Amino acid sequence: MxxxxxxxxxxxxxxxxxxxxxxxxxxxxxxxxxxxxxxxxxxxxxxxxxxxxxxxxxxxxxxxxxxxxxxxxxxxxxxxxxxxxxxxxxxxxxxxxxxxxxxxxxxxxxxxxxxxxxxxxxxxxxxxxxxxxxxxxxxxxxxxxxxxxxxxxxxxxxxxxxxxxxxxxxxxxxxxxxxxxxxxxxxxxxxxxxxxxxxxxxxxxxxxxxxxxxxxxxxxxxxxxxxxxxxxxxxxxxxxxxxxxxxxxxxxxxxxxxxxxxxxxxxxxxxxxxxxxxxxxxxxxxxxxxxxxxxxxxxxxxxxxxxxxxxxxxxxxxxxxxxxxxxxxxxxxxxxxxxxxxxxxxxxxxxxxxxxxxxxxxxxxxxxxxxxxxxxxxxxxxxxxxxxxxxxxxxxxxxxxREGKALLGTQVEVAQHLAGDRLHVPRVDSVADIAPGTGAVVRVDGRRRAVHRAEDGTVRAVSARCTHLGCLVSFNQAETTWECPCHGSRFGTDGAVLQGPATRPLERFDVPGEPPAEDGGHTG
Structure with missing residues (x-):
């Protein structure tokens, strides 16, 4: 949809x-x-x-x-x-x-x-x-x-x-x-x-x-x-x-x-x-x-x-x-x-x-x-x-x-994302299942990629791992961005850093058989 x-x-x-x-x-x-x-x-x-x-x-x-x-x-x-x-x-x-x-x-x-x-x-x-x-x-x-x-x-x-x-x-x-x-x-x-x-x-x-x-x-x-x-x-x-x-x-x-x-x-x-x-x-x-x-x-x-x-x-x-x-x-x-x-x-x-x-x-x-x-x-x-x-x-x-208890709770949640997210089954099975205007983390050639399909059907695929500490990113459909649940880094659909603590962009990849989006600019 x-x-x-x-x-x-x-x-x-x-x-x-x-x-x-x-x-x-x-x-x-x-x-x-x-x-x-x-x-x-x-x-x-x-x-x-x-x-x-x-x-x-x-x-x-x-x-x-x-x-x-x-x-x-x-x-x-x-x-x-x-x-x-x-x-x-x-x-x-x-x-x-x-x-x-x-x-x-x-x-x-x-x-x-x-x-x-x-x-x-x-x-x-x-x-x-x-x-x-x-x-x-x-x-x-x-x-x-x-x-x-x-x-x-x-x-x-x-x-x-x-x-x-x-x-x-x-x-x-x-x-x-x-x-x-x-x-x-x-x-x-x-x-x-x-x-x-x-x-x-x-x-x-x-x-x-x-x-x-x-x-x-x-x-x-x-x-x-x-x-x-x-x-x-x-x-x-x-x-x-x-x-x-x-x-x-x-x-x-x-x-x-x-x-x-x-x-x-x-x-x-x-x-x-x-x-x-x-x-x-x-x-x-x-x-x-x-x-x-x-x-x-x-x-x-x-x-x-x-x-x-x-x-x-x-x-x-x-x-x-x-x-x-x-x-x-x-x-x-x-x-x-x-x-x-x-x-x-x-x-x-x-x-x-x-x-x-x-x-x-x-x-x-x-x-x-x-x-x-x-x-x-x-x-x-x-x-x-x-x-x-x-x-x-x-x-x-x-x-x-005094922070000890709160710090422990925060880091347990981060650890769950670091470990659990990588084992989580994607919500869609393939890039072909990603509808226009949406995004998902899927496997492409055996590796997890964060893939967004624009309304015109073109796709952008980037690394699904945040460049800060490696948590898996998730797609925010309301703002058309990739976000890290661990420490809040945010990226455009082209991988550009929108918000830290990450300082390096998500690496971009081609998706075989899918029309690539034109380079230049990012959404979000």
Missing amino acids: SAHPLPGRDASYWMATAPGPERPPLTEDIEVDVAVVGGGIAGLSTAWELSLTGRSVAVLEAGRLAAGVTGFTTAKISALHSLVYDPLRRSHGAETARHYAASQQDAVDHLARTVAGLDIDCDFERAPAYTYAAGPASAGAIEAEARAAAEAGLPVHHVTETGLPYPVAGAVRLDDQAQFHPRKYLLALADGLEARGGRIFERSRVTRLREGQPCQVTTEDGRKVTAGAVVVATHHPVFDRALHFARLSPRRELVVAAPLDRDRAPQGMYITEDEGKRSVRTAPLDEERRLLIVTGESFTPGTGDPVAAFRRLDAWTHDRFPAAGPTAWRWAAQDLDPADTVPLVGPFHPGARHTYVATGFGGWGMTGGALAGRLLTALITGSDVPPWAELYDPRRLKSLL
Whole structure:
């Protein structure tokens, strides 16, 4: 059966409405004070903050700026992160929860100051944030979160009424949070960085890192950047020497967006862990309408049925917001959840002296990225290091001990994919059984291949083993991509890397007797 059409345009609203200028790739060896690998909000925020201290900075992005995770976010800027303060207080203590609250709220306020200071037109709006219980079963967790967040120093309120058009069993409300257009913000920040002498290179995938004094990073075509310090801000770290992939669990969430009359739009930003997790906000669309943005249906990349999940999310959206128009946009976002719920921002590994990492924001990358920029700049310059730096330190030993159970569960799941997936019987017996618009892992000449058949009948076949650690990839029909269930690497149908930690493409192969797709470009 051919791929079923899904509602809405298959594209991120943020990407489509702020394309931005192309920047050149790195074509020569250069030297700078700091090399930042990754051009999302964490990388660009770090580069910007470093430029304010007079450091020379180069940003190297594998694709386009702010076109990875940042270009597909829901773009909430908030210190209220669903249910985080009560778990932090219970597992790490009250002081840890206070540090987390102070650092996240500082990031909210700093980002707001940056928008104002650079006069960035990015649809920045102050709004209350809510974490709510959809039913009475989770009302107790909401009450506990409200108490913990208040104890952590946030001016929260426990409420039973919200701006949603349906009842809730209770909610935590934190006023004066914010939302914005992430691409407009970051493209303006990139312009500001370049105006200060910073250098930005797109389509410059970094594949090697040499630590030392100085450090050196090398792109896939052999160009080198020598730097006094290196920041790895690639969402999933692309270098495995610190084994961060073992502490991070990839999670993919779907997004649908539909127009809604301004007088029907809910005021504020909302999230619940109930009903398959749901996140709701709106954004300016035109003088009469706002864009309703709903996120949910979490799943591990390479698992589940994203097509059915998109349909569930779309149905929920129009059931809860009947005044909304037809879905206009749909996309998906990928997050990394750290085993102890706290992001990893700081020295790359225990022996690191001049290399740093920012990762594991758990779905809250807007505040996390702003926080990372401030914290990493303080660590690199050795000045004004905040009191909460130790909380985010990737080398934290106490948290590593607490992570043990979660780490074990994650690695057991990875081991099952490494071993079990290779023994799993394919869902189709041969390439001939793959319908137009679909893909499957099948045996070709005795070897497993990931094969996609386009709507015109042509096929692309690539290696079925992820180039990161060798897990078998799986086809995501909703996004026309190959995904690794172990650590979240994603590839186009031509094998091109769309998302790490993989840095090498899947090898391409011909399929005897099948019409090959034309070379050039990738889907997804």
